[in-house]
Amino acid sequence: MENSTEKRIYLSSPTMHGEEQRFVAEAFDTNWVAPLGPNVNNFETELAQYTGCGHAAALSSGTAAIHLGLKLLGVQEGDVVFVSSLTFSASCNPIVYEKAVPVLIDSEPDTWNMSPVALERAFEKYPSPKAVVIVHLYGTPAKMDEIMQICAAHNVPILEDAAESLGSTYGGKHTGTFGRIGIYSFNGNKIITTSGGGMMVSREEALVKEARLLSTQARDPARHYQHSRIGYNYRMSNVDAGIGRGQLMHLDEHVRLKKAIYRRYQEAFADIEEIVMNPLNPGGDANNWLSCMTIREGCKVTPDMVMDALEAENIESRPIWKPMHLQPVFAACDFINHNDGRMSVSEDIFVRGMCLPSDIKNTDADMDRVIGIVRGLFQR
Numbered sequence: 001m002e003n004s005t006e007k008r009i010y011l012s013s014p015t016m017h018g019e020e021q022r023f024v025a026e027a028f029d030t031n032w033v034a035p036l037g038p039n040v041n042n043f044e045t046e047l048a049q050y051t052g053c054g055h056a057a058a059l060s061s062g063t064a065a066i067h068l069g070l071k072l073l074g075v076q077e078g079d080v081v082f083v084s085s086l087t088f089s090a091s092c093n094p095i096v097y098e099k100a101v102p103v104l105i106d107s108e109p110d111t112w113n114m115s116p117v118a119l120e121r122a123f124e125k126y127p128s129p130k131a132v133v134i135v136h137l138y139g140t141p142a143k144m145d146e147i148m149q150i151c152a153a154h155n156v157p158i159l160e161d162a163a164e165s166l167g168s169t170y171g172g173k174h175t176g177t178f179g180r181i182g183i184y185s186f187n188g189n190k191i192i193t194t195s196g197g198g199m200m201v202s203r204e205e206a207l208v209k210e211a212r213l214l215s216t217q218a219r220d221p222a223r224h225y226q227h228s229r230i231g232y233n234y235r236m237s238n239v240d241a242g243i244g245r246g247q248l249m250h251l252d253e254h255v256r257l258k259k260a261i262y263r264r265y266q267e268a269f270a271d272i273e274e275i276v277m278n279p280l281n282p283g284g285d286a287n288n289w290l291s292c293m294t295i296r297e298g299c300k301v302t303p304d305m306v307m308d309a310l311e312a313e314n315i316e317s318r319p320i321w322k323p324m325h326l327q328p329v330f331a332a333c334d335f336i337n338h339n340d341g342r343m344s345v346s347e348d349i350f351v352r353g354m355c356l357p358s359d360i361k362n363t364d365a366d367m368d369r370v371i372g373i374v375r376g377l378f379q380r
């Protein structure tokens with residue numbers, strides 16, 4: 001039990017550098033402590049430059065960005081919206097905010113993201129959804145060539161949930177820039193953070209301007225307070241944007257460190273046949289936000305056993321996202337399986353998988369401890 005008194009090893013916690021404080025101090029010194037100001041504008045410009053997304057609106061969360069994105073795509077009550085089932089609930093909740101109908105799409109095994117096969121099937125059953133929400137899970141880019149082709153053939157816009165994949169590319173292009181609208185999250189455990197925040201991006205400046213307007217209570221351009229539409233209080237604060245500007249300067253470094261963590265696990269478990277690391281997309285370059293593993297069917301070791309063994313040593317790990325079609329709150333939603341009559345791909349990943357500690361502050365010794373505990377379970 002000697003190890004349990006050591007410092008906790010985290011799944012993925014914020015990593016600050018110093019520049020963040022400089023931008024925040026500037027906000028205080030100039031009294032721009034408000035949901036507007038130079039940090040907000042500069043963070044938008046700098047993120048747009050980094051990703052090549054065109055235009056960006058800084059918002060209070062990734063969830064708010066998805067919500068406004070759906071509204072800008074015209075999603076209304078009763079509309080069908082396709083969404084990846086294997087994701088965090090925030091990909092799906094805003095569809096319900098608008099009283100639209102989520103149809104949950106299974107994953108394919110090659111990248112764990114939306115299955116083009118299931119997507120085609122979904123179009124056979126629901127020919128005219130209003131939008132398709134694509135997630136790049138744990139930072140691995142989805143099969144965007146196939147998905148874009150299918151959605152284009154049906155003339156349906158893509159809202160790209162790149163909350164977990166800022167810095168990942170596919171065919172040399174940043175995730176979040178493929179869809180008509182893209183979103184990023186800067187929540188505390190994401191690859192860079194503003195403590196809480198998000199960004200809605202698009203090549204169409206009009207959409208992004210509209211997002212900024214809706215996020216600040218949709219005030220008409222009049223001297224008096226006049227409103228012709230329902231607005232939201234979704235704008236990012238100038239203080240948080242200061243943190244984001246400092247973080248963005250270190251995004252490449254964070255990606256490098258996340259990749260090194262993934263490679264370390266991959267090499268350390270290479271000789272254990274029962275362990276398979278989460279897949280990467282050969283057509284892209286993942287940010288490796290979280291390193292995950294699955295345990296082969298028939299193995300006596302379960303993900304729960306691995307998570308318990310790590311927790312006993314004060315090490316944080318986490319199950320794979322529980323698919324939305326298995327959630328009580330989405331039980332009434334239709335689900336389109338990638339497999340015929342067998343367990344879905346997303347459920348299989350959920351049952352056999354888990355997320356390994358992927359904190360970029362973990363030292364070599366921390367990684368050795370994690371790896372030692374995991375290896376020990378498989379060598380009995």
Ligand SMILES: *Cc1c(COP(=O)(O)O)cnc(C)c1O
Nearest residue numbers: 061062063088090091163185187
């Ligand atoms: C974190 C996350 C979100 C939500 O972002 P917030 O900034 O926490 O609102 C949405 N989708 C996915 C896939 C996420 O991981």
